[in-house]
Amino acid sequence: MADNKTYTAALLIIGNEILSGRTTDANVPYIAGRLNALGIRLSEVRVVPDVEAEIVDALNALRARYTYVFTTGGIGPTHDDITADCVAKAFGVALVEDAEARRRLEERYAETGIELNEARLRMARAPVGAVLIDNPVSAAPGFQIENVFVMAGVPKIMQAMFESLRERLVGGDPLISRSIASRLPEGMIAQGLGEIQARHQGVDIGSYPSYSSAGFGVAVVLRHTDRAVLNAAARDVIALIRDMGGEPAEQEM
Amino acid sequence: MADNKTYTAALLIIGNEILSGRTTDANVPYIAGRLNALGIRLSEVRVVPDVEAEIVDALNALRARYTYVFTTGGIGPTHDDITADCVAKAFGVALVEDAEARRRLEERYAETGIELNEARLRMARAPVGAVLIDNPVSAAPGFQIENVFVMAGVPKIMQAMFESLRERLVGGDPLISRSIASRLPEGMIAQGLGEIQARHQGVDIGSYPSYSSAGFGVAVVLRHTDRAVLNAAARDVIALIRDMGGEPAEQEM
Structure with a gap:
């Protein structure tokens, strides 16, 4: 389908x-x-x-x-x-x-x-x-x-x-997701993430902050039906987190 | 108010x-x-x-x-x-x-x-x-x-x-709630509960079944702004449960 x-x-x-x-x-x-x-x-x-x-x-x-x-x-x-x-x-x-x-x-x-x-x-x-x-x-x-x-x-x-x-139920191609977490505050990656979204417009990119006793955290969730398209955007997110001094960690979805 | x-x-x-x-x-x-x-x-x-x-x-x-x-x-x-x-x-x-x-x-x-x-x-x-x-x-x-x-x-x-x-925020009179549980199956009290609802039309009466390893259960939740009106309907629910051979138990809300 x-x-x-x-x-x-x-x-x-x-x-x-x-x-x-x-x-x-x-x-x-x-x-x-x-x-x-x-x-x-x-x-x-x-x-x-x-x-x-x-x-x-x-x-x-x-x-x-x-x-x-x-x-x-x-x-x-x-x-x-x-x-x-x-x-x-x-x-x-x-x-x-x-x-x-x-x-x-x-x-x-x-x-x-x-x-x-x-x-x-x-x-x-x-x-x-x-x-x-x-x-x-x-x-x-x-x-x-x-x-x-x-x-x-x-x-x-x-x-x-x-x-x-x-x-x-009849459906289409399932959405594939990746979630990339780091311990950076959300505001530090926000601008770069907006630029990544602009370059990969078909990919649904969400940013979900968290606050815990361990400090700041943010999970970036990417969703698309095509794995190659998804992975290209995810590579950019991983590079952004590294550029900002963070440690990107892939999360189970 | x-x-x-x-x-x-x-x-x-x-x-x-x-x-x-x-x-x-x-x-x-x-x-x-x-x-x-x-x-x-x-x-x-x-x-x-x-x-x-x-x-x-x-x-x-x-x-x-x-x-x-x-x-x-x-x-x-x-x-x-x-x-x-x-x-x-x-x-x-x-x-x-x-x-x-x-x-x-x-x-x-x-x-x-x-x-x-x-x-x-x-x-x-x-x-x-x-x-x-x-x-x-x-x-x-x-x-x-x-x-x-x-x-x-x-x-x-x-x-x-x-x-x-x-x-x-400006509000009205708060709703008061009572929840009366029993281990009867919901279908056993359903007819009587409908009659109680008909007699106490202003009271919001909900019936919430549960299934657990302990067997059947049902919680009847009553809500109204006036405690006397609420209690009159609750008395009828308690009597119904007893009539059906159940043990009514008041739950914390």
């Missing part, structure tokens, strides 16, 4: 618990990393509350703009799990009980002796036209409709769902 | 490093918690890349919609630090060297023997009409323009900046 198209994605996190500060999101790094490997760039993340109008508006804005949209959260059995309703509304289709989803819940609950009550049956609903996403952890499936993939928020379940849907 | 106005906030995270998965955001829980205490609700978070048009568009959307907007990231000395430029552009004003910001950098760098080069002087720029935000950690200030507060992304510096700006 060596075309020049850029494949993009957005993540919509449906989560009062993130906005209240109760829970720290753990899904962004996982999804970002997996998408990178597939040649898809995570281009935006939004966190919205469990409010229908907010979810519908954000979903419609994001799905029009990016190749793929992933959502996390709000697909459980309780009254505050309204993601499926909102996705159906955003697409203007009905939300119905999916026979296969119901079969999976019945099977799992029969095995474990849990009652398939009315609340749990909410997890068998999907918008008309959706395709299920397997959930090997707790059975209740996610679903895909057009370019939108609806997943659970619990990281272990989200990860299992992502692995079961990833073959549906 | 016992008015009925709702004070809201959005956080705009400017960060390729978050979208690439390299760095996990650590600022949302801090900002959410501090805003809660001030009676301001964090209502949306967006993460956008270091791209001018994306930052300007997101900033203009958010500042029109929420009482306050906070930004983190992109205010250092390197070529990829473009937040100040974008904020000036969003407000349609010039970005200029701020004399007081320059004085603070000169003073700090004179103390530490660091050269105030051209790249570092970028950190003295602010939009016309902005008010500085103190940075007791590394001197280079943030700034406020109208309802937008521009802060560093490094958590230690962001936190120091937030503490120095918080007296400028």
Whole structure:
């Protein structure tokens, strides 16, 4: 897939618990990393509350703009799990009980002796036209409709769902990254780094300072799809750090 | 400030490093918690890349919609630090060297023997009409323009900046929270919880399942500004858990 198209994605996190500060999101790094490997760039993340109008508006804005949209959260059995309703509304289709989803819940609950009550049956609903996403952890499936993939928020379940849907994703050339660290203060390499960026315009060059008891530090991260192009820019960064009296150290990405 | 106005906030995270998965955001829980205490609700978070048009568009959307907007990231000395430029552009004003910001950098760098080069002087720029935000950690200030507060992304510096700006924020009654956990599966309390939500419509009731080696668990989090109203709903949740054979346990928030 060596075309020049850029494949993009957005993540919509449906989560009062993130906005209240109760829970720290753990899904962004996982999804970002997996998408990178597939040649898809995570281009935006939004966190919205469990409010229908907010979810519908954000979903419609994001799905029009990016190749793929992933959502996390709000697909459980309780009254505050309204993601499926909102996705159906955003697409203007009905939300119905999916026979296969119901079969999976019945099977799992029969095995474990849990009652398939009315609340749990909410997890068998999907918008008309959706395709299920397997959930090997707790059975209740996610679903895909057009370019939108609806997943659970619990990281272990989200990860299992992502692995079961990833073959549906088409991406481009993966971005390759190098990270070159030194113990120089960021302001010392800033001018030279700007000149390197100007000479290597296609390379995404980021500069990330750190402060610790060991003193100043800065990591320069370079990203490009072509290793030769990436390495040419990285050589310049290494030379700059040496010129400024620093010791360049390649970091694991 | 016992008015009925709702004070809201959005956080705009400017960060390729978050979208690439390299760095996990650590600022949302801090900002959410501090805003809660001030009676301001964090209502949306967006993460956008270091791209001018994306930052300007997101900033203009958010500042029109929420009482306050906070930004983190992109205010250092390197070529990829473009937040100040974008904020000036969003407000349609010039970005200029701020004399007081320059004085603070000169003073700090004179103390530490660091050269105030051209790249570092970028950190003295602010939009016309902005008010500085103190940075007791590394001197280079943030700034406020109208309802937008521009802060560093490094958590230690962001936190120091937030503490120095918080007296400028006006909020309402803080939300009070209670969290009641049990080892019941979420699907067992889901129906009863929906009925409790229907009876206590003003209370924000969230249900957060967990799965661990200890088995199922669910935390029910209730939030309201009035303790008596909150406690009435919490009593119903505790009774529900007991009715279902569970042991309700109050969690620290």
